[in-house]
Amino acid sequence: MLDEIRYEAPSSLARAIELLGEEGARVLAGGTDLLVQMRTGRATPRLFVDVKHIPETSRLDLGKSELWLGAAVPAAAIVEHAEIARLWPGLVEAIDLIGSTQIQGRASVGGNLCNASPAADTTPALCAVSARCVIAGPRGQREIAAEQFTTAPGATVLAPGELLVGFRIARPPARASDAYLRFIPRTEMDIAVVGAGVSVALDAAGRCSSARVAIGAVAPTVLMVPDAAAALVGSRGEDAALTRAGAAASAAARPISDKRGTADYRRKIAGVLVRRAATAAFERARGGGSA
Amino acid sequence: MKLHVSTTVNGEAMEFLCAPEHSLLDALRDQLNLTGTKEGCATGDCGACSVIFDGRLVCSCLVLAAEASGRRIETIEGVAHGTELHLLQKKFLEHAALQCGICTPGFIVAAKALLERNPDPSEEETRYWLAGNLCRCTGYDKIIRAVLDTAAELRGETR
Numbered sequence: 001m002l003d004e005i006r007y008e009a010p011s012s013l014a015r016a017i018e019l020l021g022e023e024g025a026r027v028l029a030g031g032t033d034l035l036v037q038m039r040t041g042r043a044t045p046r047l048f049v050d051v052k053h054i055p056e057t058s059r060l061d062l063g064k065s066e067l068w069l070g071a072a073v074p075a076a077a078i079v080e081h082a083e084i085a086r087l088w089p090g091l092v093e094a095i096d097l098i099g100s101t102q103i104q105g106r107a108s109v110g111g112n113l114c115n116a117s118p119a120a121d122t123t124p125a126l127c128a129v130s131a132r133c134v135i136a137g138p139r140g141q142r143e144i145a146a147e148q149f150t151t152a153p154g155a156t157v158l159a160p161g162e163l164l165v166g167f168r169i170a171r172p173p174a175r176a177s178d179a180y181l182r183f184i185p186r187t188e189m190d191i192a193v194v195g196a197g198v199s200v201a202l203d204a205a206g207r208c209s210s211a212r213v214a215i216g217a218v219a220p221t222v223l224m225v226p227d228a229a230a231a232l233v234g235s236r237g238e239d240a241a242l243t244r245a246g247a248a249a250s251a252a253a254r255p256i257s258d259k260r261g262t263a264d265y266r267r268k269i270a271g272v273l274v275r276r277a278a279t280a281a282f283e284r285a286r287g288g289g290s291a
Numbered sequence: 292m293k294l295h296v297s298t299t300v301n302g303e304a305m306e307f308l309c310a311p312e313h314s315l316l317d318a319l320r321d322q323l324n325l326t327g328t329k330e331g332c333a334t335g336d337c338g339a340c341s342v343i344f345d346g347r348l349v350c351s352c353l354v355l356a357a358e359a360s361g362r363r364i365e366t367i368e369g370v371a372h373g374t375e376l377h378l379l380q381k382k383f384l385e386h387a388a389l390q391c392g393i394c395t396p397g398f399i400v401a402a403k404a405l406l407e408r409n410p411d412p413s414e415e416e417t418r419y420w421l422a423g424n425l426c427r428c429t430g431y432d433k434i435i436r437a438v439l440d441t442a443a444e445l446r447g448e449t450r
Contacts, residue, residue: 007294007311007357028355035353036334038312048311050358076347100423101401102338105347106354188422 009050013057013136013165019049021138021161027051029072030106032099033115056136056165057110062087069131069167071110079104087171089284090178090197090277094125097182100189110164116150119192119217123150125180127214127222128197131169137162147214150221176201177284179277182216183269185260192217193261196249196273200232200281208232213245213278218253218270225252228274237282245278246271298359300325301369309356316340318356319366327367327396331425338424341397342366348404350423367396370403379403379441386437390428398424402438410446414439 010016019025024046028034037043051057057072062083069078075095078084085092098107098121112122113133126146133149135142138161146167150156158164172178178199184190195216203209213228227248235241250271255263293308300323307322316333319325319342331339333352340351343365370377379399382388389395398421405412405420412420417438418431426434 005311007355009358009360028358031353031355032335035314035355039334045312048355048357050355052358074347099335100338101348101404101420102341102350102423103335103353105344105349188419 005046005048007048007050009053011053011055013054013163016049016051016054016163017136017138017161019047020163022047025049027114027163029057029108029111030074030103032103032107033111051163057163059166060084065171067167067169067171069109069169071114071164071166072108073110073166075099075104075107075109076101078109088129088169088178090180090199090281091122091125091129091131091169094121094180094182094195094197097121097180110166113146113149114156114158114164116152116154116156116221117191118153118220118222119195120222121180121182121192121195121216123222124195124197124214124216125178126167126169126197127224128178128180128199128212129169129172130199130212131167133167134165135162136165141165143168147222147224152220172199173201175203175206175285177281177287179280179284181273181277181280183273191260194218194253194255194266194269194273196270196277198232198274198277198281200237200278200285202236202282202285206236206286208235208237208241208282211278211281213249213274215249215253215270215274218255218266223252223254225249225274227252228278232278237279242275242278246275249274294357296357296360298361299363301365307356311355311357313356314352315342315344315354315356315359315364316351318359319351319364322356325366325368329393329396331393331397336423336425337394338397338401338421339394341400341424343400343404348401365400367400370399377403378444379406379438382437382441382444383434386433386440388429388433388437394424394426398426398434402441405438406442406445410442412439412442 026045061068131146182192182195211229211232213225228245231244253270255266329339331337335350335353
């Protein structure tokens with residue numbers, strides 16, 4: 001039986017969800033993972049559901065209290081938005097690390113998360129800024145924390161017929177900022193050996209009142225490291241606190257050895273990157289990095 | 292299933308038929324006979340198939356042809372004015388910034404997109420912007436020089 005492949009570009013969430021219930025349906029956002037997977041035979045979609053004509057998935061809207069980041073918004077549109085880059089410099093630097101100019105013209109943060117690579121650059125950065133994922137499906141909408149979205153390499157919490165619509169990210173308070181760093185063996189366009197996202201909020205005296213630390217490429221899914229965050233809270237970003245945070249990240253990492261690095265190396269680098277990302281987040285937060 | 296797609300290429304209304312799984316690159320080359328856009332890797336790594344899609348630089352190998360419906364596409368064929376080459380093209384010749392030429396249309400389209408956004412890019416900015424365009428023969432220095440020289444001349448400076 002040779003079923004015809006179909007392409008649909010629904011203009012409403014309701015229609016998209018209906019289509020996604022069909023056998024072999026795949027979401028098409030930027031297509032920078034899906035089309036490559038098709039070329040290599042890893043994906044054989046029977047129905048492309050192009051979600052870029054749906055208002056909710058393609059909207060980028062910086063409101064008074066939060067950012068709405070549609071799941072299909074291309075990286076380039078986010079990187080170009082100066083106010084978003086000022087409020088979430090870490091998230092934007094993670095987005096700006098993805099691929100070439102051409103890839104950034106299409107690739108989306110939602111796609112990066114749904115592709116569920118353990119090394120996805122935007123995922124630790126999303127987790128560090130407490131992004132909430134809005135999911136729509138046949139039984140209505142639900143919302144989960146970014147760190148709960150991926151369940152294994154290539155696997156997510158999305159049930160058949162469900163769609164990641166976008167992200168809600170609360171505006172950071174005064175004296176708060178974030179940073180993302182990754183290690184790759186070259187200067188451009190590579191897959192993270194380790195990635196680290198850190199956000200901190202400081203009180204009026206410059207002491208850290210809350211922090212979030214997320215590391216990527218060192219476990220099957222992104223890892224939150226509450227012990228590293230706890231090491232930063234109460235500090236002013238002194239050496240001792242940074243060292244404890246780094247040590248906590250190295251201890252939490254559960255990496256594998258592969259062609260990009262050994263497990264031991266990744267554990268060590270996780271600590272180094274958390275330390276450096278925390279240093280950058282503190283500096284930015286002190287500099288009044290956000291309003 | 293064949294899809295009927297109406298689109299705008301280099302300012303001209305065009306129509307083509309495509310299968311849902313065909314790429315925009317396939318449609319440009321095989322349906323519209325616009326063969327200036329090249330296929331290199333077909334996986335978005337080399338930039339030889341670069342086009343401007345609704346104002347954004349993309350790899351046409353990673354866009355479905357069906358997505359072109361109602362969109363504006365600019366290809367290498369739209370860069371020159373008739374027989375008058377664009378300054379970027381003249382500078383590529385002047386600086387010998389090509390050998391086999393497979394990567395050249397992608398570089399020209401990508402560099403044009405850069406200069407439209409940023410008329411005065413630094414060398415570093417130019418190298419990062421063009422990092423998604425691979426050249427396996429000439430090397431990058433001559434290409435970067437050609438782009439920077441074009442930018443300077445377009446700004447009215449002489450180097």
